Each structure stands twice: as structure tokens, then as C-alpha cells.
Amino acid sequence: MTDVERLFRTYNAALVRYLTRRLGDRDWAEEVAQETFVRALRQTSIENERAWLFAVATNLVRDEARKDMRRRKHLALLAEQERDEVVEPEETTLERAQEAAMARKAVDALAERDRLALLMREEGLDYNEIAEALQLSPGSVGTTLSRARRRLVESYETLQKSREEREKNAAS
Amino acid sequence: MQHLDEGTIHSWLDGALSADEAARVEAHVKECPQCAAAVAEARGFIAASSRILTALDNAPRGVIPAAAPGRRVDPIVWRIAATVMVVAAGTLVVFRNGVGTAKTDQAAVQTVPTASSVAGPEISMRDEGTGTTGAPATPATTTAKPSPTAPARALSRLSATEKRGAVGEVAASDQVARSRNVPAAPPAAQTFAQTSGAAAMDAENEQPQALKVVGTPRTIGAKVTLYEVARGDTVTLTEPTALQLQSSVVTGVAAGKAAAAAPMRRADAAAVSAPPVASANAQASRVESANGMTTITWLDPVTGNMLRLSGRMPAARLQEIRLRIERERAAAAAAAAKKDR
Numbered sequence: 001m002t003d004v005e006r007l008f009r010t011y012n013a014a015l016v017r018y019l020t021r022r023l024g025d026r027d028w029a030e031e032v033a034q035e036t037f038v039r040a041l042r043q044t045s046i047e048n049e050r051a052w053l054f055a056v057a058t059n060l061v062r063d064e065a066r067k068d069m070r071r072r073k074h075l076a077l078l079a080e081q082e083r084d085e086v087v088e089p090e091e092t093t094l095e096r097a098q099e100a101a102m103a104r105k106a107v108d109a110l111a112e113r114d115r116l117a118l119l120m121r122e123e124g125l126d127y128n129e130i131a132e133a134l135q136l137s138p139g140s141v142g143t144t145l146s147r148a149r150r151r152l153v154e155s156y157e158t159l160q161k162s163r164e165e166r167e168k169n170a171a172s
Numbered sequence: 173m174q175h176l177d178e179g180t181i182h183s184w185l186d187g188a189l190s191a192d193e194a195a196r197v198e199a200h201v202k203e204c205p206q207c208a209a210a211v212a213e214a215r216g217f218i219a220a221s222s223r224i225l226t227a228l229d230n231a232p233r234g235v236i237p238a239a240a241p242g243r244r245v246d247p248i249v250w251r252i253a254a255t256v257m258v259v260a261a262g263t264l265v266v267f268r269n270g271v272g273t274a275k276t277d278q279a280a281v282q283t284v285p286t287a288s289s290v291a292g293p294e295i296s297m298r299d300e301g302t303g304t305t306g307a308p309a310t311p312a313t314t315t316a317k318p319s320p321t322a323p324a325r326a327l328s329r330l331s332a333t334e335k336r337g338a339v340g341e342v343a344a345s346d347q348v349a350r351s352r353n354v355p356a357a358p359p360a361a362q363t364f365a366q367t368s369g370a371a372a373m374d375a376e377n378e379q380p381q382a383l384k385v386v387g388t389p390r391t392i393g394a395k396v397t398l399y400e401v402a403r404g405d406t407v408t409l410t411e412p413t414a415l416q417l418q419s420s421v422v423t424g425v426a427a428g429k430a431a432a433a434a435p436m437r438r439a440d441a442a443a444v445s446a447p448p449v450a451s452a453n454a455q456a457s458r459v460e461s462a463n464g465m466t467t468i469t470w471l472d473p474v475t476g477n478m479l480r481l482s483g484r485m486p487a488a489r490l491q492e493i494r495l496r497i498e499r500e501r502a503a504a505a506a507a508a509a510k511k512d513r
Contacts, residue, residue, distance in 0.1 A: 003231030021228040031232070038406075038484065079232075096227070103227035122225050127188040140190060149217040150178070156224050 012037070014123040019057055021119050025079070032060050048132060054120050055133035055167050065161060072104045098163065106155035114148035121145055176200060176207045181214045339375050383496055407483030409497060411472070458492075459487050466490045472501070 012033060019029035034059040046052045108116060113134060120130045132139040176184075176197060183189050184197045201208050386406060387398040397409045457470030465483040468490055480496050 017229060020231045021225055024228070024231050026231045034406075096230070099227045102229060103224045106224060107228065118221065119225070121224060122187070127183065129275040135285065140179075142176075142181075142183030144187070145186070146178040146214065146217075149182070149214075149221040153217050153220045153222060156220075 004037060007040055007049060007053070008037050011050060015053055015167055017124045018054065018119050019061065019121075021107070022058075022061060022116070032057055032064075035060055048129060050125055051129035051132040054123070054125060054129070056117055058133060064070040092113055102163070105159055106152050109155045110148055110151055114144055117141060117144045118148040118152065133156065175204065176210065178210065180212065181207075181211055182218070185211070187219060201489055249314070263473060300474070344380055383493070399497065401483070401485075403483070405483070407481055407490065407493055409487075410480040410482075411477050459491075460486060472498070 014035065015033045016026070016029050017031050019049040020026050023029050023032070036053055039056055042047065043052075079155050110118070113136070116134055117130050117136070118131060119121065125133065127138055130136070136144065180189075180197065183192055187194075189197065201211050208291050265287055383399040384399065385397055386395060386400040395411045397408065397411075398406050400406050457468050460467045460469075464484050466485060467480060468487070469478060469480050472479045474478075481490060481497065483490055485494070
């Protein structure tokens with residue numbers, strides 16, 4: 001097994017999940033993950049593999065975002081249109097779909113650094129790896145994560161409450 | 173010891189503190205109810221945020237195109253085009269079965285001026301078909317647009333109509349058209365080979381070593397194929413699929429056969445829309461390199477589509493791969509043509 005094969009087998013699942021959560025599109029996530037491994041292929045040596053892979057993937061996403069904000073806006077529109085057409089492979093209940101939509105909103109409301117740190121942590125990166133990938137000081141990772149978690153949960157709960165109120169109003 | 177800040181509590185719960193620090197925090201939490209409450213709250217945030225993030229894992233696929241976003245066409249346009257196509261085809265069938273003269277055909281074309289570029293090739297095919305069916309004494313060159321691919325066009329139209337699952341009168345009229353066009357098949361093949369150039373000639377000789385297709389990301393408005401040219405080394409081929417959708421709409425009855433006929437029909441359409449380009453610029457290509465990524469853009473002589481091949485490798489190597497892909501595509505087109513006959 002080559003080194004890249006090993007890297008791929010070890011980290012692909014986590015990387016794709018991280019990117020999917022970040023981007024909201026699995027195909028795009030897989031594409032960025034593939035590009036990340038292609039870049040790893042060209043490295044002679046990588047000191048901290050996981051931090052390196054997550055950092056490169058994050059930068060790829062960021063570069064692309066910077067390059068073409070307009071495209072993303074356009075795509076968000078298309079995504080909305082397609083959502084009506086896409087037949088989900090698994091049966092998605094209304095409840096789950098609503099939860100996913102609220103989660104997306106709550107995650108999008110976070111500051112980019114907070115969001116990335118949290119998503120990386122969820123994939124098991126330790127504080128040093130997160131610090132390396134995001135170029136933070138290791139001492140600030142705890143503060144970043146605590147802020148990200150609190151804000152995420154609070155945003156989500158706010159969304160949940162307003163939904164419940166809407167439903168209550170609709171019922172009465 | 174002063175109260176713990178939130179960051180330290182999260183660091184502790186995440187196991188990021190040194191043994192010394194962790195012991196100190198633990199001791200403090202035991203004695204300080206305020207900090208114990210903060211720890212409980214932090215545990216809640218950690219669990220809740222994990223749960224919220226899990227909800228993001230069922231993200232849809234294919235929301236973002238892999239390539240050529242600029243060329244994306246709003247799906248509604250496809251739907252309108254498809255509807256116009258079906259209506260146009262239906263109208264033409266009715267008219268042809270009515271009187272069956274060149275006059276009615278003209279009327280039919282006028283009925284659907286909105287069919288525009290998508291429906292264009294299909295209408296032309298109808299025109300040519302009637303030309304040979306209705307007036308065999310009149311040579312095909314009397315039609316407005318004499319085209320070297322006329323026989324091929326008639327052939328592909330036939331196959332398209334077959335796939336439509338037509339019965340009765342439509343099928344009967346097809347039989348007539350077929351009997352008239354079958355003798356024309358060999359010249360059609362010849363024209364086809366000429367159009368597709370050297371690539372097709374190569375394809376006739378020997379099946380080239382197949383490139384491994386490792387992925388076909390879903391996109392709208394373009395067909396994207398990832399080929400693995402060496403272990404871990406992939407190139408991306410992007411091809412606009414404006415007319416592929418058309419064929420799937422028109423020939424939905426037998427999708428498999430339709431797919432086989434598709435390259436032929438697209439070659440056809442290309443000849444109609446841009447004959448001078450197809451012949452003159454067939455081998456012309458543009459090579460760009462940026463950040464180690466090489467991209468070759470060229471007009472595929474077989475389909476008339478602008479193809480884009482990109483990969484992280486020198487231009488010469490990519491050109492070589494392009495030739496291999498062209499050969500394979502030509503072979504596939506030739507196989508489809510054979511099947512059609």
C-alpha cells in the first residue's frame with residue numbers, strides 16, 4: 001500500500017464529512033478531498049498528516065470561495081431549485097429535513113474560524129492539530145471552541161424556538 | 173484559585189490540558205459549585221453541538237457543479253426546450269401524415285419557430301427525410317442546405333423515430349424512409365469517417381488501451397469524466413451536453429439504444445450548426461497552463477462539442493492522453509454507428 005493510499009484510507013472519511021459539513025454538498029466535498037490527496041501525493045514529507053490534510057482542504061475551500069463569490073451565490077439559488085427536484089436516496093422525514101436546515105443556518109452563522117475549529121474537532125483533531133491547521137496559538141483553541149459551541153447551540157435553539165412558535169400560531 | 177474560564181473548561185473536557193493542569197482543574201471543580209455548573213453546561217454544549225453537526229451529514233449530492241458553471245443553463249430552460257421538442261415532433265408527425273408534401277413540412281417548421289437551436293437539428297432531419305421520401309426523383313441537393321452528412325442525418329433520424337416506439341402510421345412512414353435510405357448507408361459511413369478524421373481511422377484499426385474512468389461527477393450542462401491515467405493521477409474531461417438531453421427526451425422509450433445513437437446525432441447537429449468550423453478547425457486546440465494545471469480545449473470533430481481536458485501534468489503528456497481519449501471516443505462513435513445500421 002502506497003503512502004497516499006494509506007493516507008486516503010485513514011483520513012478520507014473524516015475529511016469528506018468535515019468538508020460536507022462545511023460546504024453542504026457531498027460531491028463538492030469529495031472533489032475537494034480528492035484534490036487534497038492529490039496535493040499530498042506531491043509532498044515529499046508531511047509532518048503532521050491530519051493537520052496538513054485538513055489545512056490544505058480548508059485552504060482549497062477558502063481559495064475557491066474567494067475566487068468566485070458570485071458563483072457561489074448563483075449556486076445557492078440553483079441548489080434551492082434543485083432541492084425540489086432531487087430525490088433523496090434515503091427517506092428523509094420532514095422533521096429531519098427541518099433539523100438539517102436549522103443546523104445549516106446555525107453553522108453558517110458562526111465566524112469562519114470558529115466553524116472550522118469546531119468541525120475539525122468533531123473529526124477528532126486535537127488542539128495542536130487544529131492550531132496548526134488554522135494557524136492559531138494552541139492556547140486559544142479552547143476559547144475558540146467554547147465560543148463556537150455556545151454560539152452554535154444558542155443559534156440552533158433560537159431557530160428551534162421560532163419554529164415552534166410559528167407552528168403554534170399556525171395551529172391556533 | 174480563581175474561577176475557570178470557559179476556554180479552560182472546554183480544553184479540560186477535550187483532554188487538551190497537561191496532566192498538571194488537568195489535576196488542578198479537577199480539584200477546583202470539586203470544590204467550586206459555580207465552576208461545576210459551568211462544566212455541566214459545557215458538557216451540554218459539547219454534546220448538543222455534536223448532535224447539531226450530525227444533522228449536516230445527509231447533504232445532497234450534485235448541488236455544486238464540478239466544472240463549467242458559467243455554461244450552466246437554468247433547468248427551466250431545459251424543460252421548456254424539451255416541451256417545445258416534443259410538441260414540434262408531434263406537430264410534424266401530424267402534418268406529415270396529413271398530406272405529406274414539402275409544403276406541409278414548411279408549414280410545420282413555421283409552426284414551431286421557438287424551437288430554436290435545440291429543436292433545429294430535428295426539424296432539419298424531418299425536412300431532409302421528406303425530401304427523399306416524398307420526391308425521390310429530386311436529388312437531396314435541392315434542399316436549402318446541401319450537407320455532406322445528409323445521409324447520416326437521415327439515418328440517425330430513423331433510429332430516433334424507432335426509439336420513440338412509434339406504431340401504426342408513423343411506423344409505416346418510417347418503413348418507407350428506411351427503404352429509401354438503406355442504400356445510402358455506406359456513403360454515410362464514409363462521410364462520418366471523414367468528419368471524424370484520423371482519430372476514427374485509428375479506432376478502426378485496433379481497440380486502444382482503455383483509459384480507466386474513475387468518476388463521472390454529476391453536473392448539469394456538461395458531462396464530466398475523470399480518467400485515471402496513472403495511479404493517483406487523474407485528468408478531467410468536460411463536455412457540454414446540450415444535445416444529449418434532447419436525445420433522452422425524444423427517445424425516452426429505449427434509453428440504452430438512444431445512448432448508443434447519441435454520438436451520431438450530435439455529430440449531425442454539429443454539422444448543421446457549424447459546418448465550416450467542424451471541418452477547418454477539427455484538429456485545432458488551445459493549451460493553457462496555470463499553477464501546474466494544464467488545460468487543453470479543442471473542438472471534437474466527432475461531436476462538434478468543445479471539449480476541455482485538464483490535469484496536473486505537462487502539456488505534452490496531456491496531449492498524448494487527449495489523443496487516447498479521442499481515439500476511444502471515435503471508437504465508441506463508430507461502434508454506435510455500426511449498431512445503428
